[in-house]
Amino acid sequence: MAKKKYFVAGTDTDAGKTLVACGILEKARQLGLTTVACKPVAAGCEETDAGLRNDDALALMAAMSQPLPYAQVNPIALREAVAPHIAALHEGRQLSAARLSGFCQGVLLQSADLAIVEGAGGWRVPLNPRETMATLAVEMKLAVILVVGMKLGCINHALLTTEAIQRDGLVLAGWVANRVDPDMSCFEENLQTLTTLLPAPCLGVVPFLEPPTRQAVADCLDISVLI
Structure with missing residues (x-):
């Protein structure tokens, strides 16, 4: 079983969850740690000779140290690049947190120093009419790493997401500031505000x-508090 397990969430779609998750896996590898990862549901997959493939899932496979088959890393691959529950509906499929959690357990039971489960979209992205991506993290009782996409509005998104994580009974293990907008105004001031208000260490900018x-x-990362 993996010694340390985390759920990577984002403040928004395109906050940089996969990029940061891969950075964490790479940093762990540089420190001599073994790693595994999965993205249980991915929307926006392309048809290949081997079947549907998602770029984020492939990036995680390239970054982790222990090889796993694609179907284990991304068991639910959906074609349309829309919210997962909508993509699933269009394919006549149903998503459930219990089923996704079951898929993830096969990865989390691997003998590794660090395991990462990457969500899809933001914290409250629906899986079905009753469950959200947060339900999956709660089901697995995983501490959360929050990726904050640094752009206008990120303080509100980060604080609301953090409140939701805590309300759901989970621990915010740390957060990463990812500059998605190179022209963001008052970047340093926004970063300082987040550092002051978020109740967890900043793992890197x-x-x-x-x-x-x-x-x-x-x-750019310091993952010492994670490992």
Whole structure:
């Protein structure tokens, strides 16, 4: 069983969950730790000779140290790049937190130092009319790493997401500031406000990267509190 297990959530779609998750996996690898990861549901998959494939899931596979088959890393692959419950509805499928949690357990039971489960979209993205992505994290009782997409409005998004995480009974283990808008006004002031108000350590500040690589992200992170 993985020694340390975390759920990676974002303040918004395109906050940079996958990029940061891959950076954490790379940093752990550099520290000599073994890693596994999964993205149990992914919307926006492309048809390949091997079947539906998602870029985020493939990035996680490339970053983790212990090889797993694609179907274990991304068991629910949906074609449309829309909210997962809508993509599933269009394919005549149903999503449930219990089923997704069952898929994740196969990854979390791997013998590894660090396991990452990456969500889809934001904290309250629906899975079905009764459950959200948060239900999955609660089902697995995982501490949360929050990726804050640094752009106008990020303080509100980060504080509301943190309140929701705590209300759901989970621990915010740490957060990462990911600069998704290179032209963001008052970046340093926003960063300082988040550092003051968020009740968890900042694991790193990722600048706007062109191109973004997990190695460059790893250089910006301090994951000592996670491991």
